[in-house]
Amino acid sequence: MQEQDYPRTMGQQFGRRSWAEPWKIKMVEPLRVTSRAEREAALKAAGYNTFLLRSEDVYIDLLTDSGTNAMSDRQWAALMMGDEAYAGSRSFYRLEATVQQVYGYRHIIPTHQGRGAEHLISQVAIRRGQYVPGNMYFTTTRLHQELAGGIFVDVIIDEAHDPQSQYPFKGNVDLDKLQALIDKVGPQQIAYISLAGTVNMAGGQPVSMANVRALRALCDRYGLRIFLDSTRLVENAFFIKEREPGYAEQRIAAIVREFCSYTDGAWMSAKKDALVNIGGWLALNDDQLADEARNLVVVYEGLHTYGGMAGRDMEALAVGIEESLQEDYIRARIGQVRYLGELLLDWDIPIVVPIGGHAIFLDARRFYPHLPQDLFPAQTLAAELYLDSGVRAMERGIASAGRDPKTGQNYYPKLELTRLTIPRRVYTQAHMDVVAESVKAVYDQRHQARGLRMVYEPRYLRFFQARFEPVE
Numbered sequence: 114m115q116e117q118d119y120p121r122t123m124g125q126q127f128g129r130r131s132w133a134e135p136w137k138i139k140m141v142e143p144l145r146v147t148s149r150a151e152r153e154a155a156l157k158a159a160g161y162n163t164f165l166l167r168s169e170d171v172y173i174d175l176l177t178d179s180g181t182n183a184m185s186d187r188q189w190a191a192l193m194m195g196d197e198a199y200a201g202s203r204s205f206y207r208l209e210a211t212v213q214q215v216y217g218y219r220h221i222i223p224t225h226q227g228r229g230a231e232h233l234i235s236q237v238a239i240r241r242g243q244y245v246p247g248n249m250y251f252t253t254t255r256l257h258q259e260l261a262g263g264i265f266v267d268v269i270i271d272e273a274h275d276p277q278s279q280y281p282f283k284g285n286v287d288l289d290k291l292q293a294l295i296d297k298v299g300p301q302q303i304a305y306i307s308l309a310g311t312v313n314m315a316g317g318q319p320v321s322m323a324n325v326r327a328l329r330a331l332c333d334r335y336g337l338r339i340f341l342d343s344t345r346l347v348e349n350a351f352f353i354k355e356r357e358p359g360y361a362e363q364r365i366a367a368i369v370r371e372f373c374s375y376t377d378g379a380w381m382s383a384k385k386d387a388l389v390n391i392g393g394w395l396a397l398n399d400d401q402l403a404d405e406a407r408n409l410v411v412v413y414e415g416l417h418t419y420g421g422m423a424g425r426d427m428e429a430l431a432v433g434i435e436e437s438l439q440e441d442y443i444r445a446r447i448g449q450v451r452y453l454g455e456l457l458l459d460w461d462i463p464i465v466v467p468i469g470g471h472a473i474f475l476d477a478r479r480f481y482p483h484l485p486q487d488l489f490p491a492q493t494l495a496a497e498l499y500l501d502s503g504v505r506a507m508e509r510g511i512a513s514a515g516r517d518p519k520t521g522q523n524y525y526p527k528l529e530l531t532r533l534t535i536p537r538r539v540y541t542q543a544h545m546d547v548v549a550e551s552v553k554a555v556y557d558q559r560h561q562a563r564g565l566r567m568v569y570e571p572r573y574l575r576f577f578q579a580r581f582e583p584v585e
């Protein structure tokens with residue numbers, strides 16, 4: 114599909130004049146607007162790191178789509194039905210049945226959130242020194258693989274590293290890269306394929322059904338397993354429905370189920386697609402591996418029938434999974450992200466294209482071509498945006514990439530991005546207008562940006578807690 118073929122609005126695509134959110138607001142939370150002087154003080158106190166701001170000092174919070182979703186009235190009602198038994202909770206069995214039915218896996222192990230599940234799968238499926246090829250790294254995923262002794266290898270297609278490539282499935286695995294790794298190290302030295310759909314760090318870009326099918330065929334030749342990060346798989350399914358021949362008439366639920374059928378297991382941070390504020394799970398088809406993970410979960414998360422979640426959270430999650438598959442919902446979800454992106458494209462502001470599932474990613478390299486990567490252009494952009502309007506974004510560039518655990522050297526990722534992440538069912542299009550105008554104001558002042566220097570660097574996942582100072 115070429116650039117000009119992308120629908121400008123979701124209405125055009127689905128044969129309607131316009132679209133609106135398929136929900137109405139029942140409860141509201143006031144927002145606080147701050148002065149520029151207040152924001153300057155707050156940002157300084159936060160070491161120029163948006164993760165260290167207090168949310169009270171934020172106006173529109175686009176830090177993340179993780180756990181920031183608005184639950185529906187049905188989910189709130191489900192909370193009341195939570196069975197808080199320590200063992201054998203009815204709520205667990207409800208969740209288990211829902212995940213089995215929607216995603217199609219046999220064994221379900223609940224965890225407190227995604228990284229709890231990443232920890233389990235990494236510990237049970239990686240032997241020290243084994244390689245873990247994946248379609249681009251994700252911070253927590255790669256760290257858990259490394260802590261288990263694995264070596265992550267990026268096997269995503271080259272287009273994913275190019276913010277301007279219009280390729281429709283930039284999340285795809287490059288099967289030649291994977292074959293080359295198999296030839297080089299041998300299949301025994303590969304723990305599993307770590308596949309994510311959509312790919313967060315590439316800009317929320319999808320994997321095609323054809324790609325995962327071909328990946329399955331390649332892996333079958335060598336007896337390799339595929340484990341899927343299904344955190345945003347419903348969003349991935351939307352793109353398959355929109356872009357891949359043969360899927361336009363299929364239901365999102367059927368697409369999700371087919372995608373999973375090509376994999377051996379999955380984990381999920383339920384705080385995204387599944388419309389809850391906390392939760393996660395690991396799902397496996399292999400009995401022995403599931404037994405090992407079920408044993409390990411009691412060490413790190415809690416008993417295997419709650420895994421760190423309250424019974425009420427499991428109830429709300431079961432309802433959230435069902436709601437996430439509703440066609441109107443997912444169309445509006447992606448539509449809102451696209452609405453913001455198109456406003457920015459209309460002003461020639463550099464963003465990652467095609468517009469992805471959960472966020473707009475500003476291309477800080479093109480935004481600030483005068484800033485070398487060592488001066489943290491994407492972190493600078495997040496700071497400037499906050500100063501301008503109180504909109505909170507997140508760095509996804511050199512600070513997020515961290516250091517090579519072997520050499521200790523900084524990684525220099527090709528993508529230097531600032532992410533405007535849209536929580537689900539939380540903000541209106543008027544909020545998106547305000548955000549777009551703030552980005553435009555910062556863009557108009559772009560020549561004045563001087564960059565940041567890191568003055569405190571934590572050992573793990575440094576971007577969360579690092580502190581910076583402005584370059585004078």
Ligand SMILES: Cc1ncc(COP(=O)(O)O)c(C=O)c1O
Pocket residue numbers: 179226227228229251253254309313342344345381382383384393
């Ligand atoms: C793609 C992806 N995988 C895994 C995780 C980890 O999940 P969590 O934040 O729930 O630990 C996240 C977010 O952190 C994510 O975006």
Ligand SMILES: N[C@@H](Cc1ccc(O)cc1)C(=O)O
Pocket residue numbers: 176177178179252253313382513534
């Ligand atoms: N997964 C969440 C929370 C998170 C953010 C940044 C990370 O690197 C890790 C986790 C997100 O993508 O927003």
